[in-house]
Amino acid sequence: MGKGLSKKNMQPEHSCNLREVVLNAKPPSTGKKQVAIDQVIQQIEHLPTLPQVVMRVLSMAESPKISAIELSKALDQSLASKVLKLANSAFYGGRGQKISNLHHAIMMIGFESVKEIILTTSFFHTLHDARDVQSLRPLWEHSLECALIAKRLAWIYRYDSLDEAYLSGLTHDIGRLVIQQYFLDQFEEIEEKKKSGRDWLEAEKEVLEMTHAEIGGKVAERWGFPANLIDVITHHHDCSWTQNPTMGKILHYADRFTFGELDFPAMLESFTKEGMNPPSTWDSTDLASVEQILKEEAEKARSMFRFATGKNS
Numbered sequence: 001m002g003k004g005l006s007k008k009n010m011q012p013e014h015s016c017n018l019r020e021v022v023l024n025a026k027p028p029s030t031g032k033k034q035v036a037i038d039q040v041i042q043q044i045e046h047l048p049t050l051p052q053v054v055m056r057v058l059s060m061a062e063s064p065k066i067s068a069i070e071l072s073k074a075l076d077q078s079l080a081s082k083v084l085k086l087a088n089s090a091f092y093g094g095r096g097q098k099i100s101n102l103h104h105a106i107m108m109i110g111f112e113s114v115k116e117i118i119l120t121t122s123f124f125h126t127l128h129d130a131r132d133v134q135s136l137r138p139l140w141e142h143s144l145e146c147a148l149i150a151k152r153l154a155w156i157y158r159y160d161s162l163d164e165a166y167l168s169g170l171t172h173d174i175g176r177l178v179i180q181q182y183f184l185d186q187f188e189e190i191e192e193k194k195k196s197g198r199d200w201l202e203a204e205k206e207v208l209e210m211t212h213a214e215i216g217g218k219v220a221e222r223w224g225f226p227a228n229l230i231d232v233i234t235h236h237h238d239c240s241w242t243q244n245p246t247m248g249k250i251l252h253y254a255d256r257f258t259f260g261e262l263d264f265p266a267m268l269e270s271f272t273k274e275g276m277n278p279p280s281t282w283d284s285t286d287l288a289s290v291e292q293i294l295k296e297e298a299e300k301a302r303s304m305f306r307f308a309t310g311k312n313s
């Protein structure tokens with residue numbers, strides 16, 4: 001696969017050899033727009049923290065007895081009303097009976113869906129001051145779709161924390177937000193380099209000394225994510241994760257599938273080559289159903305974006 005941008009002009013085409021390229025990229029030479037790593041780190045330190053409820057959801061894999069009551073206690077009023085708004089949306093509920101509280105939501109749409117909504121809403125709630133939600137929309141929709149796909153892949157490949165997979169997809173490109181939001185000059189410089197054929201990650205490294213994936217890892221650290229989640233976010237393009245290869249592969253292929261770099265059969269084949277297989281009892285009809293479900297996640301991501309951000313157009 002050659003270097004360059006994917007057909008959607010948003011994602012660098014993947015090559016795990018890219019790690020070599022990125023790690024060996026020369027540091028910035030001169031240039032008014034270039035900033036030092038410590039300026040990026042400083043900015044990350046000023047980012048708001050995620051609501052506590054996110055960590056409560058993540059810890060549920062280890063403590064499945066955490067109840068809906070405990071979860072609802074960790075939601076502030078504004079967050080709770082957003083969760084309920086999304087739970088009442090056409091995609092999740094919206095079947096005539098109004099969902100009025102978290103317990104009711106769990107009864108109506110299930111605990112898994114409620115956790116998805118809590119993670120998504122918390123994420124957007126934290127970043128609601130983003131300069132221009134609309135200009136970030138392609139990024140948000142990609143992140144949401146990646147979250148939904150990663151969660152499905154975690155289920156297919158029997159990874160033990162679906163919530164962790166979902167959160168990794170949702171947050172994996174947060175470094176792109178940091179660049180677009182806080183380093184506009186550098187963002188534009190990177191875009192220029194991309195237009196002239198420079199590999200995206202190399203361009204980021206040249207301008208900011210870090211890739212968006214590395215910046216994302218720093219944000220994940222700041223948000224108190226578990227070490228394995230920080231690791232897979234940091235290495236979602238270069239595949240050099242060390243802590244949890246299963247989670248790393250799930251996020252990496254979810255990202256590429258979401259960008260249309262891989263279709264469903266090619267993605268399954270990639271997993272098989274990595275020694276990961278779907279349940280042996282599945283036949284071609286089961287796989288076709290899963291493929292259909294994954295295709296529908298893009299529409300779900302658009303619906304969730306509209307409700308989570310209040311941008312209904």
Ligand SMILES: [Fe+2]
Pocket residue numbers: 172173212213236237
């Ligand atoms: Fe990325």
Ligand SMILES: [Fe+2]
Pocket residue numbers: 011142146172173255
């Ligand atoms: Fe991505």
